[in-house]
Amino acid sequence: MAERGTSEVVRLSGPSGVDQTAVRRANLARVLDEVRRGEVVSRADIATRSKLTKATVSSLAAELIDRGLIRETGLRRDGAVGRPGRSLELDGGGITALGLEINSQYLAARGTDLAGRVIVERRIRFDAMHADPETTLDRLAGLAREAVAELAGTGSSFLAGIAVAVPGLVDAETGRVRYAPNLEWRSIPIAEALRVRLGSDVPIVVDNEANLSALAELHAMSQPAADLVYLTGEVGVGAGLITGGRLLRGAGGFTGEIGHVPVDLDGQVCGCGRRGCLETKIGLPAVLRAAAPDLADREADPQDQAHALRQRAEDGGPEAMAGFDEIGRWLGIGVSMLVNLLNPEVVVLGGYLGTVAPYLVPAAMRELRERAVAGDAAVCRITASTFGFSAAVRGASSIVIEEIFSDPLRIPAAEKVAD
Amino acid sequence: MAERGTSEVVRLSGPSGVDQTAVRRANLARVLDEVRRGEVVSRADIATRSKLTKATVSSLAAELIDRGLIRETGLRRDGAVGRPGRSLELDGGGITALGLEINSQYLAARGTDLAGRVIVERRIRFDAMHADPETTLDRLAGLAREAVAELAGTGSSFLAGIAVAVPGLVDAETGRVRYAPNLEWRSIPIAEALRVRLGSDVPIVVDNEANLSALAELHAMSQPAADLVYLTGEVGVGAGLITGGRLLRGAGGFTGEIGHVPVDLDGQVCGCGRRGCLETKIGLPAVLRAAAPDLADREADPQDQAHALRQRAEDGGPEAMAGFDEIGRWLGIGVSMLVNLLNPEVVVLGGYLGTVAPYLVPAAMRELRERAVAGDAAVCRITASTFGFSAAVRGASSIVIEEIFSDPLRIPAAEKVAD
DNA sequence: ACATTTAGTTCACTCCCCCAACTAACTGCG
DNA sequence: CGCAGTTAGTTGGGGGAGTGAACTAAATGT
Numbered sequence: 001m002a003e004r005g006t007s008e009v010v011r012l013s014g015p016s017g018v019d020q021t022a023v024r025r026a027n028l029a030r031v032l033d034e035v036r037r038g039e040v041v042s043r044a045d046i047a048t049r050s051k052l053t054k055a056t057v058s059s060l061a062a063e064l065i066d067r068g069l070i071r072e073t074g075l076r077r078d079g080a081v082g083r084p085g086r087s088l089e090l091d092g093g094g095i096t097a098l099g100l101e102i103n104s105q106y107l108a109a110r111g112t113d114l115a116g117r118v119i120v121e122r123r124i125r126f127d128a129m130h131a132d133p134e135t136t137l138d139r140l141a142g143l144a145r146e147a148v149a150e151l152a153g154t155g156s157s158f159l160a161g162i163a164v165a166v167p168g169l170v171d172a173e174t175g176r177v178r179y180a181p182n183l184e185w186r187s188i189p190i191a192e193a194l195r196v197r198l199g200s201d202v203p204i205v206v207d208n209e210a211n212l213s214a215l216a217e218l219h220a221m222s223q224p225a226a227d228l229v230y231l232t233g234e235v236g237v238g239a240g241l242i243t244g245g246r247l248l249r250g251a252g253g254f255t256g257e258i259g260h261v262p263v264d265l266d267g268q269v270c271g272c273g274r275r276g277c278l279e280t281k282i283g284l285p286a287v288l289r290a291a292a293p294d295l296a297d298r299e300a301d302p303q304d305q306a307h308a309l310r311q312r313a314e315d316g317g318p319e320a321m322a323g324f325d326e327i328g329r330w331l332g333i334g335v336s337m338l339v340n341l342l343n344p345e346v347v348v349l350g351g352y353l354g355t356v357a358p359y360l361v362p363a364a365m366r367e368l369r370e371r372a373v374a375g376d377a378a379v380c381r382i383t384a385s386t387f388g389f390s391a392a393v394r395g396a397s398s399i400v401i402e403e404i405f406s407d408p409l410r411i412p413a414a415e416k417v418a419d
Numbered sequence: 420m421a422e423r424g425t426s427e428v429v430r431l432s433g434p435s436g437v438d439q440t441a442v443r444r445a446n447l448a449r450v451l452d453e454v455r456r457g458e459v460v461s462r463a464d465i466a467t468r469s470k471l472t473k474a475t476v477s478s479l480a481a482e483l484i485d486r487g488l489i490r491e492t493g494l495r496r497d498g499a500v501g502r503p504g505r506s507l508e509l510d511g512g513g514i515t516a517l518g519l520e521i522n523s524q525y526l527a528a529r530g531t532d533l534a535g536r537v538i539v540e541r542r543i544r545f546d547a548m549h550a551d552p553e554t555t556l557d558r559l560a561g562l563a564r565e566a567v568a569e570l571a572g573t574g575s576s577f578l579a580g581i582a583v584a585v586p587g588l589v590d591a592e593t594g595r596v597r598y599a600p601n602l603e604w605r606s607i608p609i610a611e612a613l614r615v616r617l618g619s620d621v622p623i624v625v626d627n628e629a630n631l632s633a634l635a636e637l638h639a640m641s642q643p644a645a646d647l648v649y650l651t652g653e654v655g656v657g658a659g660l661i662t663g664g665r666l667l668r669g670a671g672g673f674t675g676e677i678g679h680v681p682v683d684l685d686g687q688v689c690g691c692g693r694r695g696c697l698e699t700k701i702g703l704p705a706v707l708r709a710a711a712p713d714l715a716d717r718e719a720d721p722q723d724q725a726h727a728l729r730q731r732a733e734d735g736g737p738e739a740m741a742g743f744d745e746i747g748r749w750l751g752i753g754v755s756m757l758v759n760l761l762n763p764e765v766v767v768l769g770g771y772l773g774t775v776a777p778y779l780v781p782a783a784m785r786e787l788r789e790r791a792v793a794g795d796a797a798v799c800r801i802t803a804s805t806f807g808f809s810a811a812v813r814g815a816s817s818i819v820i821e822e823i824f825s826d827p828l829r830i831p832a833a834e835k836v837a838d
Numbered sequence: 839a840c841a842t843t844t845a846g847t848t849c850a851c852t853c854c855c856c857c858a859a860c861t862a863a864c865t866g867c868g
Numbered sequence: 869c870g871c872a873g874t875t876a877g878t879t880g881g882g883g884g885a886g887t888g889a890a891c892t893a894a895a896t897g898t
Binding site: 018019020022023026027030169178179225239244248249250251252256257258259260261262263264265266272274333338340341345370375377378380 | 671
């Protein structure tokens with residue numbers, strides 16, 4: 001009962017009634033997912049694993065092949081007795097996705113095909129803090145146009161969607177940025193602006209940078225955690241929260257704003273005007289102050305600063321080590337808050353926090369072990385991001401792909417469609 | 420894209436493939452839900468609202484009637500032209516659910532039928548803090564047996580399940596309490612113990628008190644919030660978190676432990692050994708200290724103490740008012756943390772916090788408005804619990820009922836089954 | 839009384855999964 | 869080499885479940 005029935009009860013949701021195409025949809029997704037995660041899979045493998053019959057799997061596979069999502073790649077010769085399976089793998093060279101990122105110091109684009117093969121990856125320095133939104137969006141659109149051209153260049157291809165990562169509060173419903181402190185943007189309709197500039201009707205979604213990074217890390221896991229927290233540290237500190245396998249968006253999309261949770265009521269004044277926010281303890285400026293005062297420079301690319309910091313840590317100067325230990329402790333306090341509230345399976349450190357993770361995690365874990373109310377059972381891993389500063393763009397391109405995996409019927413059945 | 424498609428995409432999930440009985444299941448639930456929420460509904464109404472055809476609805480309704488879940492109650496004479504609809508309503512007099520609660524100061528039971536009509540409601544003072552688990556479980560089983568007898572007494576009835584609310588960390592998977600600080604219990608297999616004592620094979624689930632209270636409040640809302648936080652204040656302080664319409668359980672079931680999040684690193688030493696936990700600021704002992712020092716008595720029923728406190732507040736003594744203001748401010752700090760992380764639609768105050776809510780909320784809201792990072796858009800309502808100290812038992816009985824609503828096929832099709 | 843309107847049922851049809859039988863392709867052994 | 873054994877995939881019939889149209893049922897209103 002409660003959440004998990006004895007026999008696996010399938011949950012269907014949605015305000016309107018359900019017809020059987022929903023079943024087909026779910027099973028197409030199931031098969032496609034099986035193909036994705038398996039090294040080499042035959043229809044028979046899928047049938048066993050999914051508990052669908054061979055007949056059904058055959059029919060589903062045929063439809064996926066028809067839609068250009070998967071492909072047969074010859075026989076599987078594994079020396080076993082019996083007829084060898086015909087192995088299936090992701091096709092999707094003709095289906096592409098574009099991720100974009102607006103950062104205070106750079107713009108980035110990343111285009112992949114369905115299998116996640118990178119076709120285009122570009123990052124340009126751009127000082128969005130001192131440019132007005134129009135200019136920034138012009139540049140971003142330019143970048144997107146180039147990327148789209150390159151994606152289309154590789155044969156007739158169908159662009160399934162564009163996702164944009166933004167460092168700020170986003171209304172995912174409308175694709176509008178409500179407030180991006182580090183860009184000083186308020187209420188900018190990003191999706192709309194891009195749609196106009198690109199003159200195209202591909203679906204465009206906008207989401208928070210931390211959210212998308214969290215998804216990137218999630219999808220990169222061989223065994224995706226149902227509950228994961230992504231903690232990003234640049235100038236600001238934010239979190240992307242995944243609970244029950246899904247992104248936690250909250251009532252208005254304003255989740256994970258951990259940077260301004262007070263951890264020291266008598267602490268320093270934060271940029272937001274309050275005192276002792278976590279950001280004042282573990283934001284990039286704070287760590288620079290504590291471990292490498294000479295490196296402080298607000299205008300530098302945070303990635304460069306992170307690398308410089310890491311160098312400092314590797315050099316092992318006493319000032320740096322003491323600084324990292326101090327930062328690690330505050331990090332642990334922040335993480336323990338998340339752990340006590342959300343009980344995640346893993347906390348992934350992104351931004352500069354990921355870069356210097358080895359020098360922060362020991363102190364953080366010490367603090368966490370001390371503060372986890374539920375004891376060792378609740379203490380979770382703290383790991384460095386797999387993708388570092390590219391997590392957000394990756395997340396952006398990957399949610400477009402994920403959308404297809406969750407509903408393969410999005411892709412038209414006919415021949416590949418030109419963009 | 421992202422989360423919400425343009426056309427309402429139905430999500431089916433689950434590790435194994437999906438067959439069409441899943442469709443039936445979902446549509447039965449859909450119709451049953453429509454009957455529940457509507458004042459008077461005809462098959463035609465349901466068809467319109469659910470976008471299913473009249474034919475399908477008829478068939479679904481027939482099956483629900485057959486299972487004893489709904490019932491036809493004559494014609495609807497509303498003076499409109501045309502053949503009057505035959506109105507449907509919840510039947511379920513023969514289907515019952517039992518909720519139990521273990522509290523440090525009392526045990527409670529609450530039995531309802533499918534429509535939520537209370538058939539048995541009992542609460543006995545019991546000092547579980549000073550009794551050993553065996554004795555407590557004996558008493559609880561006794562209470563349960565009486566309740567079951569009363570439920571069965573009202574005609575042949577089918578007990579759909581039992582849920583137990585416990586003030587502590589619960590492994591919902593196995594129905595085992597891992598750690599209940601106020602009971603000083605560790606690793607007690609509640610579900611198993613009850614199963615043995617009752618000698619019955621009804622499904623028994625165990626869950627945390629705050630979680631169940633949160634569900635009780637959720638189900639009581641006419642327009643259930645997808646994101647709701649229930650904050651319970653007795654000796655300890657805990658939260659039940661609902662996000663995306665579902666209970667947030669985390670990797671190990673240890674969510675919502677907000678009581679021991681530090682809000683004042685130099686504050687008082689908490690029962691847990693750490694300093695400045697939120698519990699030391701807004702737990703019942705703290706508020707008694709601040710607003711009514713003469714009332715402090717650890718052994719008293721928290722509900723009695725809450726009422727005494729409220730009396731004090733109504734009397735309006737200056738000491739009390741200053742105390743409540745102070746507590747309200749700390750409450751606001753705690754709530755703002757939840758708001759910044761989870762962005763709920765509403766925060767519901769339970770336990771003594773609910774009882775004296777009117778005297779706390781103004782200060783709390785002031786603090787919240789100041790601390791919500793996303794500004795007014797993220798500031799949410801803070802309301803008092805509708806159910807006060809009975810929320811947990813209510814939640815317990817209601818999740819059993821909800822389970823049926825989410826999958827009506829749980830109820831056997833044949834004639835009513837005796838327990 | 840009869841047209842009009844709305845409620846609910848019946849039935850043929852379709853979609854999609856299941857099952858069982860069948861064909862296909864390979865290994866292994868005499 | 870050839871045939872048994874084994875596993876892969878396809879084909880065809882069957883049944884559950886929703887759809888749509890026609891039909892019956894039961895009101896209102898003139």
